[in-house]
Amino acid sequence: MRPRRFFQSPTSAGVSPMLDFIKPEKLNWRHYFGGAALLFIIVQLLTGLFLTLFYDPTLKNAYKSVQYITNELTGGSLMRNLHRWVAFSLFLAVAVHTVRSTLRLDFLNSSKRVAWMTGVLLLWPLLLLVYSGLILPWEWKGYWFMEMVPNYAAEVPLVGAALKDFFLDTFTLPRYLVIHILFLPIVCLVLFDYHLLARLRRRGIFRYLARHTIITLPFLAAVVVLALYVTIPSEDPDIIPLPLEGEYIPTPEWYFTLILLPFLYLKGRWVFVLSILIPFVVYVAAAFLPYFLRPRTSAEEEEAGGGATLLSRLWNEGWTRYVVRFTAVTVITAFIYSLIWLGSYNSPTFGCNSCHNLYRGFRMGIPPDDFKDRKKLPNLDDNEWMMGHWFYPTEIY
Numbered sequence: 439m440r441p442r443r444f445f446q447s448p449t450s451a452g453v454s455p456m457l458d459f460i461k462p463e464k465l466n467w468r469h470y471f472g473g474a475a476l477l478f479i480i481v482q483l484l485t486g487l488f489l490t491l492f493y494d495p496t497l498k499n500a501y502k503s504v505q506y507i508t509n510e511l512t513g514g515s516l517m518r519n520l521h522r523w524v525a526f527s528l529f530l531a532v533a534v535h536t537v538r539s540t541l542r543l544d545f546l547n548s549s550k551r552v553a554w555m556t557g558v559l560l561l562w563p564l565l566l567l568v569y570s571g572l573i574l575p576w577e578w579k580g581y582w583f584m585e586m587v588p589n590y591a592a593e594v595p596l597v598g599a600a601l602k603d604f605f606l607d608t609f610t611l612p613r614y615l616v617i618h619i620l621f622l623p624i625v626c627l628v629l630f631d632y633h634l635l636a637r638l639r640r641r642g643i644f645r646y647l648a649r650h651t652i653i654t655l656p657f658l659a660a661v662v663v664l665a666l667y668v669t670i671p672s673e674d675p676d677i678i679p680l681p682l683e684g685e686y687i688p689t690p691e692w693y694f695t696l697i698l699l700p701f702l703y704l705k706g707r708w709v710f711v712l713s714i715l716i717p718f719v720v721y722v723a724a725a726f727l728p729y730f731l732r733p734r735t736s737a738e739e740e741e742a743g744g745g746a747t748l749l750s751r752l753w754n755e756g757w758t759r760y761v762v763r764f765t766a767v768t769v770i771t772a773f774i775y776s777l778i779w780l781g782s783y784n785s786p787t788f789g790c791n792s793c794h795n796l797y798r799g800f801r802m803g804i805p806p807d808d809f810k811d812r813k814k815l816p817n818l819d820d821n822e823w824m825m826g827h828w829f830y831p832t833e834i835y
Contacts, residue, residue, distance in 0.1 A: 471534040473650030474657055476634070478528040481658075482567075483623070485521040488513075490619055493574070495611040497805070500576035508672040519665035525568050525690040527661050530775070532561070537770045541763070551728040556633040558725040563625045568690045570618040576611060578794035579691075579787070581805040582828060584609060585818050586698060593710045606810045671788050674795035675803070681832050684788030692782035695828070699781050702825035709821075785829060793831065 492511060494503035507514035536557070544550045569587070573580040591601035638646050668687060671679040700712040723730070796803035808814045817823050826834035 470650055470653045471531045471538070472634075473646065474654045475528055475531040475535055476630075477647070477650060477654050477658070478524050478531060479626070481524050482521060482528070485517045485524070486619065488517045489521060490615075493615070495574070495615040497576060497611060497807075500574065500611055504575045504577070505672050508670070515669060516662075516665055519669050520661065521571075522670060522690065523661050523664045523668075525571065526688055526692075527657065528564070529568075529690075529693060530771075531657075532564075533774055534767060534771050537767050537774075538763075541766055541770075545727045546731060548728075553633050554728050555725050556629045558721070560626060560629045560633065561721070563622045563629070565693065567618060567622050567626075569694060570614050570622070572691060572694075573614055574611065574618060576805065577791065578805060579790045581809065582790075582824070583691075583694070585809065586821075586824060589701070589819070589821050589824070590698065590713065593714055595710065606812075609810070671791055674791040675797040678795055678797075679788050679792050681789045681792040682786040683792070684786045685784050687787065688779075689785075689787045691785065691787050692778055695785055696778055696781040698825060701821040702829065705822070786831060789831065793835075 489507060492503060492507050492514070494500055504518070508518050509515070539545075539554070539557070545554050569583065573584045588602040588605040591605055592598040594601060635643070671677070671683065697713055697717065700709045704712070794802050806815065809818075812819050823834065
């Protein structure tokens with residue numbers, strides 16, 4: 439489209455070419471959560487680039503640089519808290535997008551096999567981005583996550599001990615920073631290319647982003663408000679949070695504490711089954727589901743879309759399809775997030791610095807130099823104690 443035609447007078451239909459270019463294709467809120475997820479990722483890249491410019495990846499200065507970004511740098515607090523809230527909102531958008539795609543039986547559509555598989559595979563590097571991002575500030579909360587991941591890996595039969603030693607021995611903040619800002623984004627970009635970008639290059643990436651930006655503005659505005667008014671406490675030791683601060687506030691940490699919950703209540707093989715085996719089997723099965731099931735033919739697609747059953751009519755015909763689809767997607771997504779909330783709502787995510795600050799002394803204020811030595815710090819091997827201290831820091835310490 440030539441620039442001079444873009445702003446021409448309205449067409450015969452009464453819509454200018456510019457408005458026709460950016461107007462949404464459908465007034466269907468569920469249709470745009472995949473695009474919203476892509477926009478959230480772009481926001482993450484931009485805010486992450488800003489944070490990287492001022493972050494110091496050393497054990498001594500990492501948290502100091504984070505405090506400088508948050509408390510002194512112009513716009514730093516907004517950028518950091520946007521980075522955090524967008525990380526949580528991204529997975530909410532992905533959840534709605536995934537539920538909708540599942541209800542539409544996209545995994546039975548032969549033309550969407552690759553899109554389905556790469557979409558599911560994207561969950562893994564996205565989760566690793568959140569995990570590595572939680573560690574990089576290197577305050578006590580980041581230190582706690584760094585210690586729990588080797589413990590989590592240790593539950594894998596046969597190779598668990600070797601995995602645990604590997605994660606402990608290879609951990610450095612510069613290495614995790616490279617993984618966070620270079621390796622994982624490249625993996626995501628490759629998967630995104632197969633999932634979406636290859637098709638968008640033919641249709642027009644700018645038009646896709648413009649349309650989805652317009653429809654996503656309310657969600658972006660909500661995230662900005664949260665980033666401005668629900669911020670991460672980072673002014674210790676001058677101003678310290680309450681020990682249980684952060685309960686009921688959704689955070690990216692919830693996605694990991696939910697997986698780690700069995701460590702708090704169970705021991706032995708059940709921890710492996712609930713925390714590792716079941717999530718892994720579900721993940722792999724979901725990723726390759728289109729290849730396990732026979733795809734539907736074009737005739738079967740038409741028959742499925744226009745079947746005579748009451749359920750198919752409610753789902754595919756008339757105004758009722760909007761109500762039914764809206765209700766189904768909303769209820770299922772709400773159920774998924776209610777489970778996440780029930781598992782982590784009492785997690786005092788913002789309260790660590792109440793006790794772990796320099797006014798309490800170096801032992802409490804700074805992660806220990808011997809953080810890799812479990813002989814000197816035996817509590818780090820006690821998963822029940824670690825999880826108990828996370829959820830109930832005023833009772834278990």
